[in-house]
Amino acid sequence: MKSEDPIKIKSATWSPGSRSSVVASFLKRPAIDASAEVLARSVLADIRMDGDASVAKYAKQFDGASLSPGQFRVRQVELNAAREQVDAMFVLAARETHKRIAAFARDGLRKDWSLPSPKGGMIGEQFVPLDRVGLYIPGGSAPLVSTALMTVTLAKVAGVPEIVACSPVGPSRQMHPYLLYALELAGATEIYKIGGIQAIGAMAYGTATIPKVRKIAGPGGPYVTAAKRCVYGDVALDLVAGPSEIAVLADDSAPSDRVAADLLSQAEHGTGFEKCLLVTTSSRLAESVRAELVRQAESLSRRDIVMRVLTEGTLIVVVNHLDAGMELCNLFAPEHLEIIVCEPRIWLKKVRNAGAIFVGPCTPECVGDFAAGPSHVLPTGGTAAMFSGLTADDFRKRSSIIAYTRADLKDVLHIVEAFGRVEGLDAHARSARVRFNP
Numbered sequence: 001m002k003s004e005d006p007i008k009i010k011s012a013t014w015s016p017g018s019r020s021s022v023v024a025s026f027l028k029r030p031a032i033d034a035s036a037e038v039l040a041r042s043v044l045a046d047i048r049m050d051g052d053a054s055v056a057k058y059a060k061q062f063d064g065a066s067l068s069p070g071q072f073r074v075r076q077v078e079l080n081a082a083r084e085q086v087d088a089m090f091v092l093a094a095r096e097t098h099k100r101i102a103a104f105a106r107d108g109l110r111k112d113w114s115l116p117s118p119k120g121g122m123i124g125e126q127f128v129p130l131d132r133v134g135l136y137i138p139g140g141s142a143p144l145v146s147t148a149l150m151t152v153t154l155a156k157v158a159g160v161p162e163i164v165a166c167s168p169v170g171p172s173r174q175m176h177p178y179l180l181y182a183l184e185l186a187g188a189t190e191i192y193k194i195g196g197i198q199a200i201g202a203m204a205y206g207t208a209t210i211p212k213v214r215k216i217a218g219p220g221g222p223y224v225t226a227a228k229r230c231v232y233g234d235v236a237l238d239l240v241a242g243p244s245e246i247a248v249l250a251d252d253s254a255p256s257d258r259v260a261a262d263l264l265s266q267a268e269h270g271t272g273f274e275k276c277l278l279v280t281t282s283s284r285l286a287e288s289v290r291a292e293l294v295r296q297a298e299s300l301s302r303r304d305i306v307m308r309v310l311t312e313g314t315l316i317v318v319v320n321h322l323d324a325g326m327e328l329c330n331l332f333a334p335e336h337l338e339i340i341v342c343e344p345r346i347w348l349k350k351v352r353n354a355g356a357i358f359v360g361p362c363t364p365e366c367v368g369d370f371a372a373g374p375s376h377v378l379p380t381g382g383t384a385a386m387f388s389g390l391t392a393d394d395f396r397k398r399s400s401i402i403a404y405t406r407a408d409l410k411d412v413l414h415i416v417e418a419f420g421r422v423e424g425l426d427a428h429a430r431s432a433r434v435r436f437n438p
Contacts, residue, residue: 007293007294007297007307007310007311008311009290009293009294009310009311009314009315009316010022010026010314010315010316011286011290011315011316011317011318012315012316012317012318013317013318013319014279014317014318014319014324014328015319015320015324016324016327022315023315023317023328026275026277026315026332027331027332027382029275029381029382030381031225031240031242031380031381031382031383032222032225032226032229032240032242032381033222033223033225033226033273036222036223036225036226037226037229037230039197039223039226040197040200040223040226040227040230041230043058043197043198043201043227044197044200044201044204044205044227044230044231046058047198047201047202047205047207048201048205051202051205051206051207051208051209052069052072052202052207052208052209052210053069054198054201055069055072055194055198055201055202055207055209055210056068056069056072058196058197058198059168059193059194059195059198062168062195062196062197062198063168063169063170063195063196064170064171065168065169065170065171065173065193066171066173067169067173067193067194069207069208069209070209071173071193072192072193072194072209072210073190073191073192073193073209073210074175074180074191074192074193078174078175078180079180079184079191081177082175082177082178082180082181082184083177083180083181083184085177085178086177086178086181090178090181091181094145094149094181094182094185095185096371097146097149097370097371098149098153098185098186100371100372100373101149101150101153101154101373101375102153102156102157103373104372104373104374105153105154105157105158105375105391105392106157106392108391108392108393109127109157109158109392109393109396110125110127110393110398111127112124112125112126112127113125114401117403117404117405117408118408118411119404119405119407119408119410119411120405120407120408121402121403121404121405121408122401122402122403123400123401123402123403124400124401125398125399125400125401126398126399126401127393127396127397127398127399128159128396128397128399129158129159129160129161129395129396129397130158130160130214130215130236130395130396130397131160131161131162131214132160132161132162132163132164132211132212132213132214133155133160133162133163133164133213133214133215133216133217133395134164134165134166134203134204134213134215134216134217134235135148135151135152135155135163135164135165135166135188135216135217135218136166136167136195136199136200136203136216136217136218136219136220136224137151137165137166137167137179137183137218138167138195138218138219138220138221138224139167139168139169139175139176139179139195142270143167143175143176143178143179144179144219145176145178145179145181145182146182146369146370146376147218147219147376147377148165148167148179148182148183148186148188149182149185149186150375150376150377150390151165151186151217151218151375151377151390152165152183152186152187152188153186153187154375154390154391154392154394154395155187155217155392155395156186156187157392158392158393158394158395158396159395159396160395161189162189162190162213163187163188163189163190164188164189164190164191164192164203164210164213165183165188165190165191165192166191166192166194166195166199166202166203167179167191167192167193167194167195167199168193168194168195168196168199169193169195173193175191175193190210192210194210195224196223196224196227197223197224197226197227199224200216200224200227200228200230200231201227201231203216203235204216204231204234204235205231205234212235213235214235214236215235215236215237215238215394215395216228216231216235216236216237216238217237217238217377217390217394217395218238218241218377219241219242219377219380220241220242221242221243221271221273222242222243222271222273224242225240225241225242228240238377238390238394239377239378239379239383239387239388239389239390240379240380240381240383240387241377241378241379241380241390242271242273242380242381243269243271243272243273243274243275243380243381244266244269244271244274244275244335244336244380245266245274245275245276245277245334245335245336245380245381246262246263246265246266246275246276246277246334246335246336246337246338246365247277247278247279247329247332247334247336247337247338247354248262248263248277248278248279248280248337248338248340249279249280249322249325249326249329249337249338249339249340249341249347250278250279250280250282250285250338250340250341251280251281251282251285251322251340251341251342252280252281252282252284252285253340253341253342253361254280254282254285254340254341254361255361256285256288256289256291256292257292257296258340258361258364259278259285259289259292259340260289260292260293260295260296261292261296261364262338262364262365262366263276263278263289263293263314264276264293264296264297264300264306265364265365265366265369266336266365267297267305267306267309267310267313267314268300268302268305268306268309269305270302270305272305272308272309272312272313273313274309274313275309275313275314275334276309276310276313276314276315277314277315277316277317277329277332277334278315278316278317279317279319279325279328279329280316280317280318280319280325281318281319281320281321281322281325282318283318286316286317286318289316290316293310293314294310297310322341322347323350326347326350326351329351329353329354330351330352330353330354331353332353332382333353333354333379333382333383333384333385334353334354334355334384335354335355335356335378335379335380335384336354336355336356336358336365336368336378337351337354337355337356337357337358338357338358338363338364338365339351339357339358339359339360340360340361344359344360345359345360352385353384353385354384355378355379355380355384355387355388355389356368356374356376356378356389374389375389375390375391376389377389377390378390406435409432409435410436412432413432413433413436416428416429416432417429417432417433
């Protein structure tokens, strides 16, 4: 890197088995911020104790919104007014995106199934929607209108009857009209002007104004992510969906301006904790992308936010072979992985850890954020190694079904009795044997 550059973007070379401290530090990012969790636990304890009063207190403290409990919920008159403020071009775009998300969600739903048991009975599974879910829509630095569609639509497709959406408001106490339009379009049944930790607490514990939900889903910054982990068990959760991140695997066929633009698309999200990784076999591309990042960042409306991510959360790594590059990407386990190489589909099957995969030079990550269909709520912080992205099935429960005939029960009686004997659970064995007593 040139010493006179105003932005210092970290770079490294890497190969499997190497001990690059720069790469190791980049890979080690925490999924949950420890200091955020300390604050989250304190705020959540207040909300569990004092309900609406604490929610109102923290809405004022963190977001500058002076709201009484009676003002938490968005009223129909506000939805009507918002509808009038949304421009026609966006209405068309939102409806098209909603249609694509719903179609993808419906096709991905798991179906009830059954399998004959050996002696005339049946075993299988059935899926039923949760009765009430809570969805968090970030709104701090910008209204994430697309997230409203990428979450609420899935719950609606799953058949959830009560869909709660929470998003913060500021001193104006007004939610962005485009966000309100998207929430109504997607099927939210209740919308609350509450954000941050206080929204997670209200949905998890319930208050006099906001009834408790069964499950909370949706992305958020470090404090929302920490709060979600703190309430696990009081409610079900979706996944760790914190600050955005992207990895690009590229060879010398990749245009440097496109690669840089794709990296910057995630750097601009606004928390300052975003991560951007370029892994390439081309030293020429690495240097060219570095220059493009600096050049393109200057013209972005969120320049200050982007500059922080470029200096603190961006890494360019040169590898000697694409196999090594893919190995590094799998170790990083990114939320988003772009593959911009010759014959990219060949490399698709080698991806082990990624929330969403974008294949080829004409698939920028932004189409996943706004248009393609799969939800953009994806695992972050390396948790793509263990979690998957949000789907409509995340808003349903699965129950196994066993319907035995007398012949089936007789067929397994010796198994039940053997396990009952070994585990010392004689009532188990008796409950099967009694059905054959005279």
